[in-house]
Amino acid sequence: MAIQTFQKTNPLGPELWNAKGELVRPPTVFRNFISREPGARFPPEKGRYHLYVSYACPWAHRTLIARKLKGLEDIISVTSVHYHMSLTDSWRFAREGEDVEWPELTTPDPLHKGFYGTKALYFHADPDYKARFSVPILWDKKLDTIVNNESSEIIRMFYTEFDDLLPPEKRNVDLYPEALRAQIDETNVYTYDNVNNGVYKCGLAKTQEAYHSAVNNLFASLDRIEAHLKSSQTDKNGPYYFGSEITEADIRLYVTIVRFDTVYVSLFKTNRGMIRHDYPYIDRWARNLYWKVPAFRETTSFEHIKGHYFRSLTMLNPEGIVPEGPVPHILPVD
């Protein structure tokens, strides 16, 4: 495939900002669902689906955590892109025989020989594709196309649609329990706007005013989350967001918090405080997930996270120098 002829689309192109210099994210395009409903175009099948991720990307990180919590490792395969994202060509795969750093996480595309990166996948799925070349991408090997590229929907499919293929202990993992759905949905909106996207609104603000308002909002939100987690940890007896069981709310908050002290504080100028020094309940919650729940630790690569942000976002860090701290990347559990 002649990937050299593809259009150039900057992952951080001008369409991402409004007139006030505030970051505005466009919606994702492929929105199909894997479903156990009879006659579904994308039925759950072992070995049929493949997940393309970046270990650096917080949205892709959600899908890696959900896949592990649900025990889908043998059912859905994974490929990670190289940690470096080009500002003209987006994500790339390792090339055949390339000597990459952290080779266990960075391989060529196992499904399409010669595909350079995510751009090739998107154009293979739709030659007229006009949107972004983002990860995560849930790929159907059978129809050789994209099922979905929106992490919030991909994780929901993982929760239930493969349950018939799973042993009882994994089938019973319920990350979106009926009794908490309204609270989880409300938390998702809050976490997304103020925290997940909130850090990007600080880092990619184009004016002092846009930055000022984003940073105020971010730290007010962290204060509110700190109070919530204090009450979960003291009154509700639980280490998790809603008490004693992990839910989607934990997954969606963790992916930003674990990148906060290591990347966002310096690169995105969210330096009014650090999680480890100023937010003891958020810090304890995050350390517990990282150290005690393998699905969180095993999907967290500080190497890819730091390498990606500090070396790819050259408009914020032109020399691509990766800071050494904080040391350690995350504090021990106790």
Ligand SMILES: N[C@@H](CCC(=O)N[C@@H](CS)C(=O)NCC(=O)O)C(=O)O
């Ligand atoms: N709405 C998407 C957002 C994913 C996203 O923004 N991914 C970024 C990396 S953190 C990306 O791949 N950007 C590259 C590009 O747009 O070309 C989701 O949650 O799945």
